[in-house]
Amino acid sequence: MKEFKILAVIIALVGITYYGIEPYAHSVMHPEVAAADFTFKDVKNVDTSLAGNAENGKVLVEANCIACHAIESASHPQMMPNADAAAAYGVTPPDLSHAGRIYDKNYLANFIFDPVSAMHLQHKFGPDTGKTFPMPSYNWMTPQEIMDVVAYLQSIAPKVAEGKEGHKVTFEAACGRCHSMKYAGIEATTPTENLKTYMGATPPDLSQHIKSRGEHYLHSFINDPQVLLHGTAMPRVGLTEEAQEEVITYMEEIGDSKKAERETVGLWVMLYSVVFALFAFLWKRKIWEEVH
Amino acid sequence: MAEFKKANSMGEWFDQRLGVVNFSKVMMTEYWIPKEINFLWAMGMILAVMFKLLLISGIFLLMYYKPDVNMAFDSVNYTIMQDVAYGWLFRHIHAVGASVIFLIIYIHMFTGIYYGSYKKGREMIWISGMLLFMLFSAEGFSGYMLPWGQMSYWAAYVITEIFGGIPVIGGDLVVWIRGNFYVADATLTRFFMLHVLLIPLAILGAIAFHFYALRFPHVNNESGEFFDYEEEAEKFKAGDKKGAKVIPFWPVFLSKDVFVLGVFLIFFFYLVFFHYGFAMDPINFDKADGLKTPAHIYPEWYFLWSYEVLRGWFFEIAGVSGKDLGLMAFGFANAIFLVMPWLDRSPMVKPANQRPYFKYWFWLMIADLMVLTEFGKLPPTGPNAWVGFGASLTFLVLFIALPFITKAEAKKVGGK
Numbered sequence: 041m042k043e044f045k046i047l048a049v050i051i052a053l054v055g056i057t058y059y060g061i062e063p064y065a066h067s068v069m070h071p072e073v074a075a076a077d078f079t080f081k082d083v084k085n086v087d088t089s090l091a092g093n094a095e096n097g098k099v100l101v102e103a104n105c106i107a108c109h110a111i112e113s114a115s116h117p118q119m120m121p122n123a124d125a126a127a128a129y130g131v132t133p134p135d136l137s138h139a140g141r142i143y144d145k146n147y148l149a150n151f152i153f154d155p156v157s158a159m160h161l162q163h164k165f166g167p168d169t170g171k172t173f174p175m176p177s178y179n180w181m182t183p184q185e186i187m188d189v190v191a192y193l194q195s196i197a198p199k200v201a202e203g204k205e206g207h208k209v210t211f212e213a214a215c216g217r218c219h220s221m222k223y224a225g226i227e228a229t230t231p232t233e234n235l236k237t238y239m240g241a242t243p244p245d246l247s248q249h250i251k252s253r254g255e256h257y258l259h260s261f262i263n264d265p266q267v268l269l270h271g272t273a274m275p276r277v278g279l280t281e282e283a284q285e286e287v288i289t290y291m292e293e294i295g296d297s298k299k300a301e302r303e304t305v306g307l308w309v310m311l312y313s314v315v316f317a318l319f320a321f322l323w324k325r326k327i328w329e330e331v332h
Numbered sequence: 333m334a335e336f337k338k339a340n341s342m343g344e345w346f347d348q349r350l351g352v353v354n355f356s357k358v359m360m361t362e363y364w365i366p367k368e369i370n371f372l373w374a375m376g377m378i379l380a381v382m383f384k385l386l387l388i389s390g391i392f393l394l395m396y397y398k399p400d401v402n403m404a405f406d407s408v409n410y411t412i413m414q415d416v417a418y419g420w421l422f423r424h425i426h427a428v429g430a431s432v433i434f435l436i437i438y439i440h441m442f443t444g445i446y447y448g449s450y451k452k453g454r455e456m457i458w459i460s461g462m463l464l465f466m467l468f469s470a471e472g473f474s475g476y477m478l479p480w481g482q483m484s485y486w487a488a489y490v491i492t493e494i495f496g497g498i499p500v501i502g503g504d505l506v507v508w509i510r511g512n513f514y515v516a517d518a519t520l521t522r523f524f525m526l527h528v529l530l531i532p533l534a535i536l537g538a539i540a541f542h543f544y545a546l547r548f549p550h551v552n553n554e555s556g557e558f559f560d561y562e563e564e565a566e567k568f569k570a571g572d573k574k575g576a577k578v579i580p581f582w583p584v585f586l587s588k589d590v591f592v593l594g595v596f597l598i599f600f601f602y603l604v605f606f607h608y609g610f611a612m613d614p615i616n617f618d619k620a621d622g623l624k625t626p627a628h629i630y631p632e633w634y635f636l637w638s639y640e641v642l643r644g645w646f647f648e649i650a651g652v653s654g655k656d657l658g659l660m661a662f663g664f665a666n667a668i669f670l671v672m673p674w675l676d677r678s679p680m681v682k683p684a685n686q687r688p689y690f691k692y693w694f695w696l697m698i699a700d701l702m703v704l705t706e707f708g709k710l711p712p713t714g715p716n717a718w719v720g721f722g723a724s725l726t727f728l729v730l731f732i733a734l735p736f737i738t739k740a741e742a743k744k745v746g747g748k
Contacts, residue, residue, distance in 0.1 A: 043370050050439065053698065060706035061633050062610050068710055069628050223410055244618075248409055252617035298413065298420045305421065306605025313601050317594030320587075327587040331367060331573045 076263035078281040083150035083158050087183045092191025100189050104178065105136065113137035114196045126234035129174040131217060138213040140193035141200075147278030148193070149186050152178045159275035160266045207290035214279055214287050215246065223247035224294045239273045250288070250295035258288050360582035364565050366553035367579045373551070374592035375440040381593055382433040383539070389426040390528070392419075397478065399524035401517045404480035405619045424612075428604045430472055431611035434634035436596075437465055445672065446694060448681040449552035455673040457549065460542040462670045467535045469635070474527040476632060477520060481616030486629045488523070489515045489622075494642065497659040514622060553577075556681035628711060636708030637701050641665040643708070644724025646717055661724055668731045675731065678738035680745055689741040693734060700726045 101111070110118040112135055119125070125132045139148065151158040154177045156165045165173040178186065200206035212226065218235060220228045222245050228235060236242050253261065260267060262284050265274040279287065292299065339345035347353045365373075396416055398407040412419035441461065444450055450458035473491065477484045492509050496502040511518030550561055559577050568576035579585055603611070610633065615626055631639050645658035668675075680687050684694040703723040710716050 046370055046372065053702065054435065057633075057702050057705055058610070060702075061636065061709045065706070065709040222406075223414070248617040251409075252614050254614055302420060302424075302605055306601070309601045309605065310598060313594065313597040317591065317598060320591040320594040324587040324591040327583050331576075331579055331584055 070257075073260055073267045076260050076281075078144060078263065078284075080144055080147040080150070080158075080278060083147065085153040085157075085179070086146075086149040086186050088146045088149050088187065088190075090184055090187045092184075092187035092189070092194075094188070094191040094195040096185070097188035097190070097192025097195075100181070100185055101136075101192055105189075108133045108175070110135040111137055111196065113198050122229045123231050123234075126230045126238075130234065130238040131174070132229045133174070134213070134217060136193060138197055138200075138209070140190070140195065141197035142210055142214055142280065142283035143278045144280045145190055145194070149183075149190050151278060152181070152186050152189060154179055158278065160264060161273075161275050163271060164273055204290065204293050207286045207293060210283055210286040211290040214277055214283060218243045218274075220245045221247050221291075221294060241273070243274070246291060246295075248295050250291040255288055255292070258291070259284070262287065361580050362565065362569075363581040364561050364568075364578040365551050365581055365585040367577055368553040368555060368557070369551075369588075370554055371588075371592045372439065372443040374589040375436055375443060377586070377589040378436050378593055378596050379433065379440060380539070382429055382436060383535070385425055386429045386433065387532070389422040389429065390532075392422040393426055394528060399478070399521050401480060401520055401620070404478060404520060408479045409617065424604045424608055428600070428608050428611045430475060431632065431634070432600055432603065433468065434472065434632075437468060438634070441465065441669075442698065445697075446684045447552055447554070448556055448676070448684075448687075450673045451676060451681050452558075452679070453549035454552065456545040457542065458673055459670060460538060460545045462672075464535065464538045464542055465669075466666075467531055467538055471527060471531045471535065472632065472634065474523040474531065477523045478527060479616055480520065480620045481613075482618040482620055482624070482626050483613050483616040483629070485515055485620035485622065486626055487631050488519065490629055491631070492519075494659065494662070497655055552681070554683070556683065558681070630709050633705065633709070636706075637704035638662060638665050640704040640708030640720050641724045641727055643712055644704075644717075644720040644722075646712070646721065658724075661728060664731075665727060675734040676738045677735050678741040678745070680741065687741060688744055689737050693730065693737055696726075697730050700730060 098114075102116075105111075106116045108119070108129070110116055110133075112118075114137070118135070120128070122132045143151070147158060155175050156162055156173050156177075159173075161173070163169070165171050181189075200209045208224070208226075211221070216226060217229045218239065220226060224247070228243070230238070232242055249258065257268065261269070262277070262279060264276045265272050266276065336348055339348055343352070393412060396407060396411050396419060398404055408423065412423050414420070444458060444461065473487075477488045492506055492515065495509060496506045498505060507513060509519075510516065511522055557577075561578060564576045564578040568578055568580070613632075630636065641664075642658040642662035645661055646654045648654055649657060676690070678687065678690060680690070684691045700723055703719065704727065707716055707720045707723060712720055
């Protein structure tokens, strides 16, 4: 009985200390932020309830977009090598093949209308900064036309495979123009030198971000970087919740590839320890019977 | 050379050459431990097992780790964690083990203080134990640098910078420790050497010394009673196992140790596989970058209390800068436990709760260490800074007051 009392005191002291230096201290250093908003309801320049016409959208895209953007899925190849594109625009323009799938509809429509406000990058490309975002605003288009473009992009987005291969496609489309992932052999499509000039610093390699930032942080951060890192040059990219999940899952598949193995082995080792403790208890009881 | 008779068994063959029969008596079956003990007496064995786990996992890690600023981070986080079969297992055991061994060291150490196991002939046990604590601290600190993450780098930067506060030689000393003007490749390789060779060697020696120091004064017991070990041992050997106050190390003492170890291992492996974040700080999964200071720099949890003693002094007093005051307090805090046997002037060897004055001192000290640990992690801003200062000051006052408190206690109990 006395031993249980001692154990209870130790557990209480260790527990209080643990609570203070882990959950509590982390909540102080990293306060909770507003929940991620996957409807992007703060941007409302375009009436997204309008039904888009993909055929008309195709015409608009071919007239307005493909001078800069490749769309491999609709047989519009890249116009120039990545290095040249980066030199011309500051950063390589995205291939729009997956745009209709990975970007939220509301976000995408408002992005076309005005990219800078959709990305929350007014501090970087605002009127007083002397810098202009490489893509112009298409605010001269009617909401119907914008929705037509969105409908077209959605209609041509290819389905991706289930599992890691598909997650990789989403990751590369969403993050791969600026971020490398060394442990997956992925190199940012924009050369480092251009990136440094364009972003102000080299965007980090994401190989270990699942560990250094963690799923919880990434969930908010990718949704809107400004919330957690005010003033960062990283844009809000407007991923749908599903696309963002795929990105985070891919980061885990690369950065914590042994997770499943760890959890299985862990259960066996703990089971072993329990059996070990049980036998040790029986042995101890037998031995101590003689001396008590 | 003595003449050897033909041995009749393998046991005898070895006994002739190595004296194994006597050796096992001295070390195991007739090494006497008091019977009146609780599970806290098993911490020493848990520490020995933890050290073994760290040594073995460390040897495996050593096969793939690269002590070079350009390769260290990836050799740990890619090669060991993801490429080599079960490399992650060894790293998790090593990282979590390093953290948990300090938890057990603290329990072991405060058990010693609680039961007064550093007094009346047991001074050398205490001193060798504190020597081990210091060596493990150095081992933990040097090992933390090796993954070459952000916290590796910045903790090393901040801690080595502390030595700069030493008068006259400070500046040169920092450069000497780092092997460069800043924390660099030379720092990493020398800390690697310390971590895998010099300090472990010293630890092995100190463990042997610690065990040896136990032989003459013997292990303390739960009530602090002094009795004649020889007499009690004779009783045990004569068959009065229930009446004797002693038990042999093997198998009686160890059977209890092994059971406590078993329970501990369930907890330990739970941490290793499912709850390791406290020992593997997320920030350390960002590669070291000398140009990018993390928002919050803090040492591993087991250094937080002494870090807070250092940090608590943030303003100038009587012309001495806060930094220098902090450094002095830090030096005091790290050395003071060593002289514990001489600070406690009361002859009482009893559990703290049975000592009229010491009990208050003991629990205050524990509470203060917990406050220091907690505030050592929190950002030192606003009221936090003052709580840190208060707790740091309390720590100093507690230890300065200890000889007076225990002297008064000695008077009250009349030399018992």
